[in-house]
Amino acid sequence: MENNKLPAAPETSGSGLYCDRVIIAILFVVIVTTTLYFDIHIYSVFDLSKITVLYILTFTILAVWSIKTIISCQRKKCINSTHLSSESAQKGVDVEHNAWYKARPLRLPIIVLVLACGLSTILSINPYLSLVGTYKRYGGFISTIVYVSLFFAIVNFIDRRRISLLMSVIIFTAGIASVYGILQHFGIDYYHWSMFSGYGTRVIGTFGHPAFFSAFITMTIPLILVKIFSSLNFRYSTFLYIGILALVTVAFYYTRTRASFLGLIISSLFFFSLVGKKNLLASKTKTIVVISILVGISVYFNVNNESSVIARFTGDIRPESLDNNFGNETSSLQDVDLTRQELSPPSVPLDGIVDTDYGLRQHSPKLPPDYMKDRNGQASGWYVNLIHRLTGSSKPRALLYLTGLSIIHDYPILGIGPDTLSMIYYRYLSDICKKTNEYVGTEKQTRMHNAFLDATVSGGLVGLGVYLWFIFAFARMIWIGSKSANETDKILIIGLCAGCLAYFVQNQFSFGHIPIITLFWFLAAMSVVVCSKSYSSSSIVKNQEDLPSNIIHNSTVRNKNLNRYLVIAISGIVVCLMILLVALSMYRYKADYYFKRGLRLHSNSKIDEAIQSFETVVSLNPFALSYSHILNDVYLKMAKIAIIKGRVGNTKNMPGNYTHEQVTSWLTNAINGAEKVQRLYPGDYSSASTLGQAYYFLDKISDKDMSAEAIKHFKRAIMLQPLQFEYRNTLAQLYADKGLYNDAINEINNAKRVLPGDPAAYINLAKVHMRDNKRYGDAEAVLLEFISKYPDHKIKDIYKLLCDVYFKTTKWGKALSQLEKVIKIDQEDLEAYKLAIIANIKLKRYDNVRNLCNRLLDLTGSQNNSYNKYAKEILGALPDK
Structure with missing residues (x-):
């Protein structure tokens, strides 16, 4: 039986014992704080707060462990100098590798996992993002190192x-x-x-x-x-x-x-x-x-x-009889909020083309059959009918899985790198959406919501193989451990395994979060500790036991003398590195505090103070995409407001509180910030869009033609994110402003494919037709197409624009019919009443004119505005009954 036990540890020195107690205490604190701690003073209340505490505590463990190693090396020097017996020296060697010996069932898969993750990080589509992880997810290589470090710390310091x-x-x-x-x-x-x-x-x-x-x-x-x-x-x-x-x-x-x-x-x-x-x-x-x-x-x-x-x-499986009504559901709140990453202040639409979300995006009608077919004219993919039968969150989840398979096809060996899915997700999703004619649940994803797919997408087939190897090694350890354990230990082993099994099962449909992943590694390490008695350590030192004691002693002394100073140097470097990483973690935490402060100031319309706060955020953490996006968006918003108030594109004397220099400065800052992001993250579509918008606004207020630059960056943004309606919409507006109406029409038609049920696309397309040589017939056809597809809609802008078409073509009866629908939707729309009065005058329906004028006076009351004056003037000019 003695051969089945790990080498016994010699007595621990006072300093070493103190280090052990500190590490054990921190391990207990880790599981409590990562679960219960959150900070309402930062924006990422539940994510950054937990990962920061986890990092600080784990780095502290590694630092203390390194200090203990230095102390142990000095102690071994004393052991060698006093010529202790080879048996005692050997025990001193073994205890320093206690975690390595005890973790034998899982150590090789875990080491290969770290190596594969490191190689995937180096060859990632964005190595920095794979190193630190995305905002609010933090699943990069550093986090993997932290979790693995916790595993070995528990195995080494937590006994049975x-x-x-x-x-x-x-x-x-x-x-x-x-x-x-x-x-x-x-x-x-x-x-x-x-x-x-x-x-x-x-x-x-x-x-x-x-x-x-x-x-x-x-x-x-x-x-x-x-x-x-x-x-x-x-x-x-x-x-x-x-x-x-x-x-x-x-x-x-x-x-x-x-x-x-x-x-x-x-x-x-x-x-x-x-x-x-x-x-x-x-x-x-x-x-x-x-x-x-x-x-x-x-x-x-x-x-x-x-x-x-x-x-x-x-609720997620559609009955056969409802197949013709698919496409009317949105993804669940869980899917939306799990993936929501970007934060941007509300935009202000420019005149002309609108960018309002009317809430019809979930109503996605069928596209023409030719759009659903590939080059051979056949329906694209065996999965099309299956996707159409799904509803609820199952449909966007199926689209997500198909997107993952497409990515794996292009990155089969080492994958795209940890935590980089969001950088290329939309490019692949757009192809799946085209093939399936489904645009439901197109929110940005950072995880595959399936552990096998996630491992393969981020780490390729190598990552999947290591993941399966780890599962097999863990199951084998549990099987061997439970067979030789007593009844009490058997229950404990089965319970720990059941906890890990629950993690694996839920990860096939969701993904891990900081406290969940931490708990998993705790359970895995605890399983190793409980099962360790089943693994003989005799084979580890068997070769040394067969050697004469003097050879053991001499070789041990010789090797330790050669390696002692190297170990001390490495341990010292680890201590310094841990101190540096703790400081960097605090900088990131401080940045998020200022980020929330900036958002609060922005919501209170304290724009200058908000900009200062956001600039502080970017200086503290210049590599976080969300922070740079928000700062650039605020610059753009301020410039947009100034241009709207100016109403004139080429004047250098901006009216109101904004000067030409201020607006130019905001746009320049946005361009500089977006270019920095593009250098760090070439696949970031948001910064490409920022560049397009900034150059578009510069084109409006400067004498120099900036449209070519704007078009170039908008096209790049669309290439990186083909499903973003707003990018195509703004590019169409730019084309229309430059008189490139055919290009504008083509871009809006592409936008209609992205969001078939969005009325903004129809309104924009109609406006372009009206500006293009007054093609009122085409504009009328576009608006009537929307009305025929959505007869129960309550979008009064559709009817008002159609009324405008009829006004310009002097079709007063049809115009009046549209105005009646507007008034039915909004009985207090003063402009609709005014236009209805005009149409009735043209039709010489004076009784209706009189009724409408009285109604307009009732609505305006004692207000002395233009509508009130107009109604009184018309009543005064009407002939007597």
Whole structure:
């Protein structure tokens, strides 16, 4: 039996023991803070706050571990100088590699995982983004190193005796988060989150999203079951854990998350199936109580439709009889909010072509059949009919998966690099949308919502192979460990495995978040610690045991003398690097604080102060895309407002509070900022659009023709993001301003394909026809096409523009018919009443004119405005009855 144990550690020195205690304490703090901590003073309340705490604590662990290594090297020097026995020296060598030995079942897959991730980062489509991760996701290579470091720290410093305590900390942390989530469900929350109010019954806890909250609970429930079934009899602690089980299960169902629901079912079945009849029947009352709680709460919440997870499943499959009505659903709030990355202040539309969102984008009608066919004239893809049958969030999820497969086809070996999906997602999604004639759920994605696809997209087939290897190695370790363990350890091993299984299952439909991934690596490391007794370490030192003791001693001394100073130097570098990384993490945290401050100032119309705050943000963290985007958008917004107030493009004397120099300065700053972003992220479509808009505005206020530059950058933005309606819309306006009407019409028709149900495209196209040699007939046809497709719409701008067409062609009866529809939609539209009066005068319907004038006077009341004066003038000029 002695050969089956890890080498015993020699007595730890006082300093080394202190380092151990510090690291162990920090490990306990990590799991608590990443779960419960969030900061309302920064914009990324639940993401940056958690990752910053995780980084700081992990870097501290690595620094303390390095200090301990330096101390250990000095101690070994003393061991060698005093000529201790070879056996004691060997033990001193072995204890320094305790984590390496104990992690033997998983160490090779994990090391290969780190190497593959590092190589994928180096060869990434954007290496910097793959290194640090995207804003609010932070899934880059540095995060991978942090999680792996935590894994080896737990394996090295958390022994079997502390596993139970660590599990209790995880369980009570989940209980606290669940209490907060249940209070949120009943509207009791000190922080009134905008997202919380939007989800209704779906609670977010301390995680920021229901999917993340539920995933953490699902991974924790098996640990609670371990605590309950580890003891044969009822104890006070058993009652406590049963109460926590009921608490977290209730909180779980308030999240209404489907992926975690599957994870809960599969992990629970796994636990109860493998824990054994003997353990379940050892205390029948306990088993009945536990199963009654899980089943009873599940039945109650799934019968209640408002909190039913099953109802969310059944709502996503379209019955056969409804096939002709597909395309009228949008993606779920979960999908939208999981992927929402860009933040921009509201834009101000320019005269002429409109860019208003009328809320019809989810109503996507069929495109012409020729648009759905490939070059051979056949329907593009076996998946078209399948996509059409889906509804709810299943449809955008299917489009996402198809997009991932397209990316894998082009990047098969090492993938695109970690956390870079958003850089090329739209380019591939647009092709899938064209083939399937589906434009529902086209929000920007940063994850594939499937672990296998995500691993393959980011790391290629190499990444997928390593991922599968890790799963196999973990399953093999659990199998070997559970076979040779006693009953208590067997329950513990099965519970830890069930928690990891819940993670793997939910990750096939969602993705991990900071506290979830942290918990997974904790559970994996704890599994290694519990299973380590099943792996013999005798083979590790077998060769050395066969050598004479003097050879062992001499070789050990010789090697350690050669390597000691190198180890000390590396450890010292690690300490300095950790201090630097902690400082950089604080800079990033500070930047987000100023970012939220800038947004608050901007919302209060304190633009100058907001710009200063945003400039501070960019100086603190110049590599964050979102920060640069916002600052550039504010510059553009200010320039746009000034141009609108000026109403004249080429004057250098801007009216109001804005001078020509100010506007030029804003646009120059936007151009400089966008060019910096383009150098860092050549695939960023937002900065390309910023350049196009900035040059477009410069073209309006300067004597120099900037249209060629604007067109070039707009075309690049459209190439990078083909599904962005606004880019095509603005480019069409630029073409129209330059008299390139055919190009403008072509671009608007492309925009109609992107958002077939958006009335802005029809309005813009009609306006271009009206400006192009007064093609009123074509403009009328475009507007009537929209009305025929959407007869129940309530977009009065469509009717008003059609009325304008009829006014210009003196079709007064038709014009009056459109105005009646406008007034029916908005009974207080004064302009519509005025135009209706004019049309009735042309038709010599004076009674109607008199009624409309009186109605106009009633609406204006005592106001002495132009409409009031016009109505009085007309009444005064009307002939007597």
